[in-house]
Amino acid sequence: MAFYFDEPARTFNEYLLVPGYSSSECIPEKVSLKTPLVKHKKGEEPAISLNIPMVSAIMQAVSDDKMAIALATQGGLSFIYGSQTVEDEAAMVARVKSHKAGFVVSDANLSPETTLGEVLELREATGHSTMPVTEDGTAAGKLLGIVTERDYRLSRMGLEEKVATFMTPREKLIVAPADTSLREANDIIWDHKLNSLPLVNADDSLAYLVFRKDYDSHKENPLEMLDAEKRYMVGAGINTRDYAERVPALVEAGADVLCIDSSEGYSDWQRFTLEWIREHYGNTVKVGAGNVVDREGFRFLAKHGADFIKIGIGGGSICITREQKGIGRGQATAVIDVARARDEWFEETGEYIPIVSDGGIVYDHHITLALAMGSDYVMLGRYFARFDESPSNRVTVNGSYMKEYWGEGSSRARNWQRYDLGGTKKKMAFEEGVDSYVPYAGSLKDNVDTTLSKVKSTMCNCGALSIPELQDKAKLTVVSSTSITEGGAHDVMLKDKSPYVGNTIG
Ligand code: IMP
Secondary structure (H helix, E strand, C coil), X not given: CCCCCCXXXXXXXXXXXXXXXXXXXXXXXXXXXXXXXXXXXXXXXXXXXXXXXXXXCCCCCCCCHHHHHHHHHHCCEEEECCCCCHHHHHHHHHHHHHCCCCEECCCCCECCCCEHXXXXXXXXXXXXXXXXXXXXXXXXXXXXXXXCHHHCCCCCCCCCCEHHHHCEEHHHXXXXXXXXXXXHHHHHHHHCCCCEXXXXXXXXXXXXXXXXXXXXXXXXXXXXXXXXXXXXXXXXXXXXXXXXXXXHXXXXXXXXEEEECCCCCCCXXXXXXXXXXXXXXXXXXXXXXXXXXXXXXXXXXXHCCCCEXXXXXXXXXXXXXXXXXXXXXXXXXXXXXXXXXXXXXXXXXXXXXXXXXXXXXXXXXXXXXXXXXXXXXXXXXXXXXXXCCCCCCEEEECCEXXXXXXXXXXXXXXXXXXXXXXXXXXXXXXCCECEEEEECCECHHHHHHHHHHXXXXXXXXXXXXXXXXXXXXXXXXXXXXXXXXXXXXXXXXXXXXXXXXXXXXX
């Protein structure tokens, strides 16, 4: 006979935290959000810990090298999307590992033939106002000049005008050699009152741009995720098909941790992948698995050696899996069930396997709820897709800035491996995700700062200065549908679109 779960599966929106005693010592400045990224034995330190409990989703519209650098700077970690060729994914990982903080490889480059109209379009799409001009229009071409807002005057110039005629040419630029240190570059920037300094190689090809603001922000980021050689840390997605080629290439490129990216993780395909990695790399390669939504799924992946386990089926904002296939589970219930299984496993084996709530975070407080329910960190797609640093272009829709955001199970992503159930099938028979817009929200740093200040504030309301303490002390209550209405502004007429109403969904 079929098995029935006794309780209905619930979502984050159906819960609230009931405050506990907050002592005068319990203030947001003292809260630590440090959390284990991978499994560890009782009493031992995990090989890698996150400094903030946030990782970015393994998706084309979310996690490329630029996102990875921005998030690692703030103390989190990105998993570079695996739905690209092995070479391209490894190259993204390598770019993160070779990135020197404060040294920017420009992603808005012009050639002398680019028109003013194209400059404006590129500015709109990337948000960058400083654009190097190189002979071939690439980030590594011979430097010919720079275009900033000060070089064009829209009222006086035609959109057809070529960059060559209005750029600040190379001979008027102050540049420095590629091996200049950040401190030296910063001194030059200040001495000459510059906003940016191009660093060039001996053949005058462009190496980096250093911006005045980047040097400052570098000093302001004490939570940066750095490896032993002071390089940014980065994760990478793999699939259950081509791991024999993909894993070695990603390890070679310097990936710090891998994650099997699949819509459903309780399968032999994940077991084969984990076994292959353990056979070839022992425990030196860290690899997470998932997604699962119950105790059995957790125990299966734990038994086969996953370093962390991801939770969630059908809760993602772009996800239509539940509609298409009728599988899934309310995210809050899934997290609570898997957290119990994780604790039970720890009691039995002395092995603590971090769990990650993946998908379905709509409001900032959902992060706090996920952590309180036992998640060690959360994976977010839509949240990060809205920022400057996500891979998609910014577009204007009905007068508002938007970013494109598409599911890995949409026909746009063509990530058939993620939904693969074996056999010889090489393409998706139906979609499990949609292509959409999300409201543009600005820079990752500003948004993450705001989100985490809310998380810390709530933690203090619960009397917790750390995530384990929150998990220990949290009192959670299910809310009735009428009290959900009571939770927002109600029975008042809003003067304008308040920033306090659904602020993370825009
Ligand atoms: P979000 O944070 O609610 O946008 O959810 C992101 C998560 O949704 C990802 O980390 C994946 O687990 C999941 N996901 C990504 N693409 C798809 C899709 O096309 N269909 C179903 N789930 C998806």
